[in-house]
Amino acid sequence: MRRLARLAARTPADRERYLDLLRALAIVLVVLGHWAIAAVSYDEHGRPDGHSALTAIPWAYPLTWAVQVMPVFFLVGGYANAASLAAHRRRGGDAGGWLLGRSARLLRPTSALILVLAGGALIARLAGAEPAQVRPVVWFATIPLWFLAAYLAVVPLTPLMYALHRRYGLLVPLVLALLVAAGDLGRALGPAALALPSYLLGWLAVHQIGFAWFDARRGHCRPLDAIPPAVTTEDRTTEGRGTEDRAGRRLGVRSRCLPMSPRAAAAMLVGGLVVAVLLTGPGPYPVSMINLPGQRLANAAPPSVALLAVATAQLGLILLLRERAERWLHRSRPWQAVIAVNSVVLTVFLWHLSATVLLVGALHGLGVLPTPAAGSAAWLAWRLPWVLMLAVVLAVLVAIFGPIEARTGRSTTSQPPGRWAVARTLLTVAGFAAVVYALAANGAAAKTAPEPLGVPVVALVAYLAGAGTLRLLRSGWEGRG
Template identity: 65%
Template structure:
């Protein structure tokens, strides 16, 4: 607690605390949503099974418009990435060194998750547990990694997308939205694979909106001298303003927020009633279309509505965050926010196993009185398990966020303008490392949960991930170049 008070007291006056709050709320909503709709049952052999209760709760589909908060995470990511990259470039750090530092916060807790899962799966396989059952458990535990795969595609594109924003402004997210529409038309008229590019175009459009938000917000933010402090890897947004985009900038007034909220909601209603899109913004097994996987036009319109609400709530939220207590809580959550996200389904697996062992497993039919009554104790017990996991594994993420971005023995390799074969090789290897990691996460997500995998995770995916993450780690420690240390007074924050 003393460290939290110290970090809160040293927070720069110009820090955008609201962005930190949004990140924490988004991940919290994801966790609570997954827990609340969990339906636990038993298979023919009497073993516990789990699934989403949404197919049995059609009345809850409109509620998913508030529960689907992944767009907020990408929106905040665009803001934070633009601010961080701009600040480090102003300090003479190149984009590759920035990316290496940014990746450290994302990959260290992810590596811990995969190693623990693979190690536990290996022990279970040696103990005689079937490879199919091992994979099923690992499949559930690694569901959160689909999001990380998408985010690890978007983050390396930040330098290029920031340059496009400076040249074309709001035309960039509009173009990406048009590409999403083209993908939706493709999957409506032909095979669903035609919409696969929407995984990139859709989340990139939301991330680009965050970049535009940062640019439009820069004048207000940079009025504070303390805003020149550079954020550390994975940290929320402080730093000098980006170069202004050409053309019209994103409006941020309450009037614009109201217009975005009303217009976005109206468009979403039309698209999900008159239009072909399902009402639910979360995956419902059996639906022909999924609004989030890949992102659809309906999800983008919902994002507009959510951003409008964000603008409307900003002023009261910022006043509230000036109080020490709320701000310390936001700092605490953001210091382990990725750990919370990555391990929240593992907490459910552990709790299900424990309750099954003592005969207390809640297997009441979905929507029954007993099932509804179990929601509160179920979530509270899961919270206890997750808190224990975060207490053990959270320091992995916290240490990743407290170091240097691209710090190492790479001489001037991390300085902007440093050329030569060494710098080019460092950039190419960094790109290869990210490609290997994303490939691994995609392969794991596409491997069926019933596949016989004695390590839980497919061996090619595990090898590719460790090779990519290891290469990025070596680049950070050796060829990563010199980055910027975290300044005193910059509190912990999320990715």
Template identity: 65%
Template sequence: MRRLRQLAERTPPGRDRYVDLLRALAIAMVVLGHWGVTVIGYEHGRPSGHSALPDLPWAWPLTWVAQVMPVFFLVGGYANAASLAARRARGGTATGWLVDRSARLVRPTTALLLVLAAGAAVATLRGADPAQVRTVVWFATIPLWFLVAYFAVVALTPPMYALHRRLGLAVPAALAGLVALGDLGRLLGPTALADGNYLFAWLAVHQLGFAWYDARSPELPRRRRLPLSRRAGATLLAVGLVALVLLATVGPYPVAMLHVAGERLDNAAPPSVALLAAATTQLGLILLLRGPAGRLLRRPGPWQAVIAVNAVVLTVFLWHLTAAILLVGLLDALGVLPTPPVGSAIWWAWRIPWLAALAVVLAALVAVFGPIEARTRRPAGPAGPPDRPPGRAPAAGAGDRGRVARRGRAATPLAVTGYAALVAGLLLNSLAPKSAPEPLGLPAPALVAYLAGAGLLRLLRSGWGSRG
């Protein structure tokens, strides 16, 4: 508690605490949503899980708020713009920012993958079916779908922020048009035209985060700023909600913003125009609640709680399905795993002890692995291979300056390669069949690609490639 009080007291006056609150709330909604709609049963004598949404159609409109991936990318855009701008103000470079920005994302993710691979290897050596091992690991790594897209938008932040500074809100509008074109491909063909929506949709929301950050600078042109007034919030809420209702009733889109088996389209995979309409609705609601939330966060207690969650926010996200696997395995081993029918009174009554038990297991996992994320701190000044540490570099002649510049330029493709390897590794794992026989639970090429990218970025953070 003392540490939290100290962090709260050192919060810069200009920090938008509401952004941190939104990140914490979004994580909480993802975790509770996944846990709450999970149905546990038995398949071929083994525990299995699936979503209850197909059996609860009345709950589909609730996903217009419960689908919080847009909130992640919105606040991510704000945070990335703020971090990049601060880095450049200190004399740093975009490449140095990219290298350092990877640390907090990569370290907790690497811990998850290595622990899962080690556990899978032990289970395989003890005679477990590699296909069953893969199924368990596949379920535990479902959250990595999000990181595939997020790593991509982080890597694209420097050029996309530069594009935002030039064209402003026209950029997310153009990206939304590309998403609409992808949807047209899903409806009329070719369906592959929609694959780009995985990137275009989340980039569009990420760009709105840039516009939110630039709203703090009234001297900038209006096209580069997100209007933050209550009137703007009400307008966005109304426009988004009307568009969403029309798209889900008159249009061809499902009501649910999450995957529901049997529906003609999936609003989330890949993201659709309907999901962007839901994001617009959420943005309007966020702006309307901005004032009251800001007043709440000026109180020490709520702000300290937000700091505590954000210190381990990625760890909570990455491990929450592993917590479910561990609890199901324990209850199954004890012979007390409840499997009531979806929607029955017993099923609803089981939600309360189920969520409470999962919270205990996740708290234990966060206690073990949370420090990996919490220890990651942004450097106080420019750092990374292409940036010169302040006050440490000796005077250099023209030849030395040329070599430093060449090494800085070389770091840029290395950093991009590192990010590309991360995305490739996570994507390969997500696309691999969930029942493929994998002794490590993860496809070997996926694990190698990811670890190669993580290792390369770690070397760059250490200064490798910038020294003679």
């Protein structure tokens, strides 16, 4: 508690604390959503098997508009990445050094999960388990890595995308959204391959909005009262290319700033909801924002225009609550709680399905594993004790593995001379690419594939090579400043 109090006291006055709260809430909602929607049954071999109960409870489809919070995480990530990149450049660093430093906090907890799961799979194999028995367990525990693969693909593009944002502003996410719409058209009419870039473009669009929030928060768009009197009305129109919000910031698709006024937030909330309803009601998109079997236009993988509409509504609601939340977060206890969650937030996310595996295995071993039919009264009654028991298991896992993340401080890297800076940047990007490939390959491999280590060998080798390269680069250029 004393450490949390010290960290809270050292928080800069201009920090956007609300973003930290949003990150924590987003992960908590993901965890609770996955736990609450889980249904456990026995397969034909008498082994426990898990699946989503969402198909059995269609009345819950609209609730996914609130619990599908991946857009919130990318929004917060965009702000955080823009802020850290700007600070790194003010200290004289380059984009390669920034990317290298960013890798530490993301990959250390991830490496712990992958190595523990691969080691556990090896022990199970030595104990006589068949590869076809090991893979489903590891596959389920590594489902969170799908999201991490998308985020790790976006992060290396931050310097380029932020440069585009500084030049073209909100026009960039608009163009990205149009490309997502083209991908949706390909899924609906063919060829379906047109939608493959949407796995990246959809999340990049949301990530760009985080840049616009950062610029608005830091005053990178000049308010009216900061424009010198000598500037003419014509000059103002040319510079701003739009109208103004109540804070005086220039709006329009060429603006770099996110409109933050209550009126703009309400327009996003209502407009996003109206578009989402039209797309999922009379339109061709499913109501659920979480993918279900058999959906041709699934909303989450890849992101669809309907999901982007829901993300717009979420953004509007977030902005409407911002000022009140910021005031609340300037109290000591709420802010300390947010700091505590964020210090292990990635660990919580990565291990929450492993907690499910451990609890199911323990209850099965004791012969007391309940398997009520999904959506039944017994299944609903089992939700509360189920979630509480999982929370206990996850708390133990976080106590064990959380320090790996919590003790990962801010990584700073010195600037290498001349050609070595280019070489370091290229190796850093290659390391990220290897990690993204590994996580995506693991997720794409069949759930029942006979993988001796649970994770495909090629994916495991690629991950270790990429993460190892990044670790060596950090060791070689770490600074103490």
